[in-house]
Amino acid sequence: MILNILDDRSSRVLYAVVESYINKPEPVGSRFVTKKYSFGFSSATIRNIMADLEEIGFLSQPHTSAGRVPTDRGYRYYVDSLLNLEKAISSSEMPREFMNQFSKRLEQIKDDISGMFSEVTSTLSSISNYVSIALPPKTEKATLNRINFIKYKGDHAVAILLTDEGIIKNRIFKIDPMVKQEDLNRIADYLNSEYAGYALDEIRSMLIQSMKREKAQWDKLISRAINIFEQALSFTEEDVFVSGLDDAMNLPDFSDISKIRELSKAIKDKHVIIKLLDELSDAEGVRVMIGNENPVNELKGLSVVASTYKEGNRPMGIIALIGPTRMNYSKAISMVDVIAKCVGRTFDDRK
């Protein structure tokens, strides 16, 4: 936080510049500021203030004799003040009406996790016109409700894994054709009795223990069960839900195709996104990354507004907007905030 290093007048001028520039991507001149935002000063005074703001790196000029444009640090100051206000005022920008409707919609489809997250990202992107991303609850952290095996085509079996969070994963794998469906059922029963209620990543480490133990004991059924479970657990690829790339192309900031390409590549490379968002997920509430604060090279020059959603107190996943640094932070923040809260509440209700 770098708050309060500006006196009231300066910060008001900064806000004016930021807001005007967010509104229309044109350098903001002193004359314009005096006219549009009626401070009690002449343009000359504003000019002096703006020169000061430039000196401390909050504004910059594209060239001499153009107006000013906020720098990343300028946006940062602006956003920090916003977030400060936000705590008091809460998400006032989103109509309660909308929230209710959206909650209802989620309620209807909460049983279908991936459907629900498609809905979330597409709503978020369509109301914001930025690219929206959601990470569903992490599979590893989900708790096992039950696992089942179904014999398939003689020498295959399908593992179906259900978690308390409603995540369903399935996987086909080869088995010894001698193994009967009853065997599979017994294996499943054993595994369920042993592991249900634990988080999947806990289970994974428990398995490693067991494997050693059972190897010593040579219990055939159990060691086979553990083996199969091991296979079934390797549901590694995490889903990432993305929406709104095409809408974002309408933004003047993306008139240059190369930026879109960067963004689109970064999104395709899920690891990058997951890593980025994971980094944001440790903090409470809404977090904002501006331009070059962004650790991912491809995404410097873009801003990310993200919030975790929680079931009770446990953070489950993250919902984010990616847009140009010239982003409507105030709107974006409250949208992400509200939507994340709706999603969290939906998970709570599920119980």
Add this chain to the structure above:
Amino acid sequence: MILNILDDRSSRVLYAVVESYINKPEPVGSRFVTKKYSFGFSSATIRNIMADLEEIGFLSQPHTSAGRVPTDRGYRYYVDSLLNLEKAISSSEMPREFMNQFSKRLEQIKDDISGMFSEVTSTLSSISNYVSIALPPKTEKATLNRINFIKYKGDHAVAILLTDEGIIKNRIFKIDPMVKQEDLNRIADYLNSEYAGYALDEIRSMLIQSMKREKAQWDKLISRAINIFEQALSFTEEDVFVSGLDDAMNLPDFSDISKIRELSKAIKDKHVIIKLLDELSDAEGVRVMIGNENPVNELKGLSVVASTYKEGNRPMGIIALIGPTRMNYSKAISMVDVIAKCVGRTFDDRK
């Protein structure tokens, strides 16, 4: 087919123009043609020929005193000749080496349908630099292998539907909490004995029949089973696999962002794509749609090269490339052809 309406000389000139323009998106002049492709004629003669080709609508000039550019009809003539040759020569452009490797790769992952199709589209787009699209086997046409129900959280059940094609769909729905797992098992057993081996869309219409019948008979269990199956069958949304949008952005044809946006929107709207590709799927082998031949408005100005893949003789789905009309048709055709054949073969092997 509009073949053979050109004499040999004219068509050779047309090919020259098309190929040169595909190679580099610059209007092709008579001088260039004479130099690069050594016909026995001077530029003046070529000019006359080109004027003729323009008259019948195979070439056009961006402006007086620019070179010529192929029209959609010009491309059509070119592609038709290609396809004619193709029948004899077959897909010679793709190295056999690559095909073998790719087949092996598919073989490894054939159990995971969606993984397999991601692989297919991403390879196809990366070797072609166009946008690649694949429709997996249609769920409705797939034959039911078995259905299972798992009780979940007291008042829910999960339906798991397996087809012979390896498609796995699952769906959570509410049930009367009084229904026990054993009841679900009995229901599943009944449904499997009754409906396994039929295509899902057949089953759907069979169900409608049964519902009437059973209503009269008041067999509680069976009518409940049918009801549940009805619910479970509504796995409507079809998957569409897409890859390569970002690579395609590198093409000079897409330097204008609005075209990419159109394409990206059309892709997001899955119905459009499915409808388009369905239309192409009735014919044998590779089919090509050029520019304004395309029925979808958003995609006029783009070309589609598509081929069905078949299990045995039954067409299952479709694989396509979308690119600018200035597309390397010869390469695209053989790539789509080869890949579709690989995919088909993989499905055959599965049996």
Add this chain to the structure above:
DNA sequence: ATTAGCACTCTGAGGTTGAGAGTGCTAACG
């Protein structure tokens, strides 16, 4: 039928200009 030659057309890059916007500085002001 083919071709050399030539007048003609059109584009696109490069250069010039002038209006407009905005600045920084200075000197005057309350």
Add this chain to the structure above:
DNA sequence: CGTTAGCACTCTCAACCTCAGAGTGCTAAT
């Protein structure tokens, strides 16, 4: 002392011009 009017200065951007280069169509000669 902070504020402001005034002014000279800077920079951009759109409009305009020019001209070389590429390519054409036509005609007359082969």
